[in-house]
Structure formats: C-alpha cells, structure tokens
Amino acid sequence: xxxxxxxxxxxDSPRGRLLSAAAHLFRDKGFDRTTVRDIAASVGIQSGSIFxxxxxxxxxxxxxxxxxxxxxxxRLRQAVASHDTGKDQLRALIRAELQSIVGDTAEAMTVMxxxxxCLSADKQAxxxxxxxxxxxxxxxxLSDLHQQGAFTTDPFIMRRxxxxxxxxxxHWFDRDGPxxxxxxxxxxxxxxxxESAP
Amino acid sequence: xxxxxxxxxxxDSPRGRLLSAAAHLFRDKGFDRTTVRDIAASVGIQSGSIFxxxxxxxxxxxxxxxxxxxxxxxRLRQAVASHDTGKDQLRALIRAELQSIVGDTAEAMTVMxxxxxCLSADKQAxxxxxxxxxxxxxxxxLSDLHQQGAFTTDPFIMRRxxxxxxxxxxHWFDRDGPxxxxxxxxxxxxxxxxESAP
DNA sequence: AGCTACCAAGCAAGCGCTTGGTTTGTAAAG
DNA sequence: CTTTACAAACCAAGCGCTTGCTTGGTAGCT
Numbered sequence: 178x179x180x181x182x183x184x185x186x187x188x189d190s191p192r193g194r195l196l197s198a199a200a201h202l203f204r205d206k207g208f209d210r211t212t213v214r215d216i217a218a219s220v221g222i223q224s225g226s227i228f229x230x231x232x233x234x235x236x237x238x239x240x241x242x243x244x245x246x247x248x249x250x251x252r253l254r255q256a257v258a259s260h261d262t263g264k265d266q267l268r269a270l271i272r273a274e275l276q277s278i279v280g281d282t283a284e285a286m287t288v289m290x291x292x293x294x295c296l297s298a299d300k301q302a303x304x305x306x307x308x309x310x311x312x313x314x315x316x317x318x319l320s321d322l323h324q325q326g327a328f329t330t331d332p333f334i335m336r337r338x339x340x341x342x343x344x345x346x347x348h349w350f351d352r353d354g355p356x357x358x359x360x361x362x363x364x365x366x367x368x369x370x371x372e373s374a375p
Numbered sequence: 376x377x378x379x380x381x382x383x384x385x386x387d388s389p390r391g392r393l394l395s396a397a398a399h400l401f402r403d404k405g406f407d408r409t410t411v412r413d414i415a416a417s418v419g420i421q422s423g424s425i426f427x428x429x430x431x432x433x434x435x436x437x438x439x440x441x442x443x444x445x446x447x448x449x450r451l452r453q454a455v456a457s458h459d460t461g462k463d464q465l466r467a468l469i470r471a472e473l474q475s476i477v478g479d480t481a482e483a484m485t486v487m488x489x490x491x492x493c494l495s496a497d498k499q500a501x502x503x504x505x506x507x508x509x510x511x512x513x514x515x516x517l518s519d520l521h522q523q524g525a526f527t528t529d530p531f532i533m534r535r536x537x538x539x540x541x542x543x544x545x546h547w548f549d550r551d552g553p554x555x556x557x558x559x560x561x562x563x564x565x566x567x568x569x570e571s572a573p
Numbered sequence: 574a575g576c577t578a579c580c581a582a583g584c585a586a587g588c589g590c591t592t593g594g595t596t597t598g599t600a601a602a603g
Numbered sequence: 604c605t606t607t608a609c610a611a612a613c614c615a616a617g618c619g620c621t622t623g624c625t626t627g628g629t630a631g632c633t
Contacts, residue, residue, distance in 0.1 A: 191578070207492060209407035213623060226579050228624065291489065294405060329570060330562055334554070337547050338540045338566065345539030356532070364528050368536065368566040372527060389612070411589065424613045426590065 185281035186248030192230045194220050200241045200284040208238055208288075208295040238292060239300045245285035246307045249277045253314045263322040264370060270318060272362040274343045279350050280358070287347050312336070319369075327370045335369060342368065383479035384446030390428045392418050398439045398482040406436055406486075406493040436490060437498045443483035444505045447475045451512045461520040462568060468516060470560040472541045477548050478556070485545050510534070517567075525568045533567060540566065 183189055183197045198219040202211040213234055217224040231237050256269035278286045289304075296304065319332040328335065342365050350361065381387055381395045396417040400409040411432055415422040429435045454467035476484045487502075494502065517530035526533065540563050548559065 207407065209405065210493075212621080214621095222578085223580055225581080225624075225626085229578065234623065295408075330565070334559075334562065337543060338563070341539035341541070341543030342536045343539070344543060345535060349535050361532075364532065365536070367528070371569060410587080412587095420612085421614055423590075423592085423615080427612060432589065 184245070184285050187244055187285075191220075195227065195230055196237065196241050196244065197284075199237045200245075200288055203238065203241070203288040203292055204284045208292040235295070235297060235300065238288070238295060239304065241285050242289045242296075242304050243307065245277075245282050245289060246304065246311060249273075249282060249286070250307070250311045250314070252277065253311060257314060257318060263318060263325060263327065264366075266318045267322060267369065268362055268366050270315060271339065271343065271365050272358065274339075275346060275358050275362055275365075278343055279346050279352060283347060290344055315339075322370065339365065339369070382443070382483050385442055385483075389418075393425065393428055394435065394439050394442065395482075397435045398443075398486055401436065401439070401486045401490055402482045406490040433493070433495060433498065436486070436493060437502065439483050440487045440494075440502050441505065443475075443480050443487060444502065444509060447471075447480060447484070448505070448509045448512070450475065451509060455512060455516060461516060461523060461525065462564075464516045465520060465567065466560055466564045468513060469537065469541065469563050470556065472537075473544060473556050473560055473563075476541055477544050477550065481545060488542055513537075520568065537563065537567070 183193070184200055187193045187196050187200075195216065199211070199216050202215055202219065206215075212224075213227050214224040216237070217227050227237075231240065252273050253270060256273040257266050260266045260269050277283075293301070293304075315336050316332060319335055322328065323330075323332045323335075330338075346361070350356070352358075380399075381392070382398055385391045385394050385398075393414060397409070397414050400413050400417065404413075410422075411425050412422040414435070415425050425432075425435075429438065450471050451468060454471040455464050458464045458467050475481075491499070491502075513534050514530060517533055520526065521528075521530045521533075544559070548554070550556075
C-alpha cells in the first residue's frame, strides 16, 4: 500500500485514486509489467476489486489517457487565449506542454506516449480523435507565425520537431536543477523563430 | 514463418536471423508482448530451440541493442571523419542518426529507445557505457561549434533537443514522401545554427 | 431496501524456460 | 573412400508459475 501523489486533473474518488496509482506504475514499469495486483496493492485493496471500477486492465490505461488529454487540452486553450502575439502564444504553448510532460501530469503524459500501442485499435482511434483537438491548437498558432514569416519550415514539420523536443524532456530534465521550465521553453522557442530579443 | 528483412550490421547466421526477427517483433509489438514462440515462428523453428542460441529472452534484447550501437557508432565516426568544418560535421551526424533511426537499422534503434527499461539494471549499465561513446561524438562536434559561436545554447541541452527531434522521426517520417532525409537533416541543422545559406 | 465498495478464493490460459533426444554438417582417422 | 567422432542446430513435450479476470458473498451507508 505505497501511497502515491495524485495527478492534476484526476479527482480523489476510489476510481480516481486507482487511476493515479496506475499512471505512476505504468510510467515506472510499463503497462505490461504492471499487474492488476500491483495497482490494487498500491491503493490497498484486493486485485479482484479493481474490476468493480473498470471492465478490463486496458480500460484503466485508456481512462488515464482520456483524463489527461482533456485536462491538458484545456490548459493549452487557456495558454493561447491569454496571449496576443503569435510569438507569446507559442511560448505559452511550449511552456504548457512542458508543464504537462515534466510537471503535474507527468506520469500520465509519459504513459500516453510510451504505452500508446498497448491500446487496442479502436481505443487508439478514440484517443487519437481527442488528441487531434490538442494538436489543432498547436497548428493554428504555428500556421499564423509561419504566414507572418517568423519561420520558413512547414508548420506540420515544425510541430513534429517540437513534439520530439518536449516529449524527450522527461528523460533528462531535472526539476531541481539550475534550468527552469521557463528557460527551457525559451530555448525551444528559439529553435522555431530564431534567437531574437525576448 | 513470415520472413523478415535483415537489419544492417547483423549477419545472417542462425543467431543473426533470430536477432533481426526479434528486432522487428519488438518494434511492432513491444518486448513484453512478443513471446519467444513468436520469434521462433518467424524464423521457422520451435520455441525451445531459441535457448540454444540465447540464455534468456532478455539476452536477445540486449544483443539487438549491442549490435546496433556498435554499428551506428562506427557510422557516426565516419560521418565526422569525412568532413572538415563543424557545420558539415554536424549535418553529417544528423543525417547519419536519421539514417539509423528511420533507415537501415530502424527496427533495432527504435527498440533501443522504446524497450530500454525492459533490460535489467546491470544490462542497462553495460549498454549505457556503449552509448556513452556514441554520445561523446556528438558532444565533441557540438562543443566545437558552440565555442566558435555558432549557437549560444549549452551543447548538452542542444544534444538533448536533437535527440528528441531525431528520436520522434519514426512516428511521422514517411520514406516514400516528398521530404528526403537530406532535407530533414538540413531542417534540423537549422534548428541549431539558424537558417543561413547551406 | 438498495447501492457502492470491497473481500476471499480460484480458474483457465499463456508465459519463459527445461529436458532428453535426434538430425545435420564437417573433418580427421583408418 | 569409408568410418568414426563430435559439435552445432533443432525437435517434441511439458513443467511450474504468473497473469487477467470471474464468482459468490459481505459490510456499510443512505
């Protein structure tokens, strides 16, 4: 019964506590190496009791992803809405995604990237649809900047490069190190629009 | 007994054919979801016969990684050696890593990134040592460029950003699409040293 | 009474791996 | 040219264990 911190955007109902615990375990050991007995033990119930809340183990994984996509899409939306210029909006998007990915929803976001293929085909399709909304927010901002001449590379490709940069951050970024998330966001921003005055 | 193309740097001995088949399966289904029966079937032998060549299933994974690191470290070395200026060397490094990651060793390289945690701690340490040589080649070139003033960001951080960009490429890059690997390498190069004349 | 949340026990399937023996290729000994 | 020797490569069968999930029942709250 090792207690685990809850993830932002997930409530603390019995179901929510299971989701947070599962996300932690999925990130640390992977979906396949995490047993339902592991998840049950980390919230202090019997393994069979899990299936009162979820039909299958895979449903747990999908629920984790669904919750974290919804939560972070909303965060992205607010990031765009609270800035005027394309440059500031892009900086805010990068900052928000970094916050998602190494901050308060890190476990669930990492799981979404690394355990994607553990979803069945139809659940992948459903999750992909949710993720499409998330990606469109990026593409809108990037396309604007591109049309303004802020960079020449195709916006779709630029988004892919940014996805790689932010997605790799959990493998090396140290939240207690000298580099802040704001610093890192600015460094990544400069990869897109060049190193001009902040 | 679905035949699978061999991976560059792996011979076609019985052992080598097992490694190539395993790399394919590990990439497509993941290490844990690939059974020794799957691997055996794809080269046309019985599952038990695998253990004449490898002590454990995990040893197969490690062997895949070891071979691909050695092969690609050598490729990186030649990339550096065959160019004079820092800029050209960096472009060659990016191009070589892209070739590794979406080209002739794609399966094995992808496996090394995505199935890393399936290795035991001591095997991780051994593989990490091999990977250190590979990374040093990058850092030497990046540090040179940094000292020449080609970019201001810390070379270590820059390498992490590049790792993310190249590492994500398998998720979207289409080898039959309009964008060539040389094009992509130049786009990534511009993320480091800015968009000057080629 | 009825609902949510849970327990205790266990089943069927699939897993990595072992075992004892057989085939196949090669090469020196007669 | 045959015989003997031996190792590499593989087969057929299955063992012991773990896994996701089921079942029938109970405690507590409203």
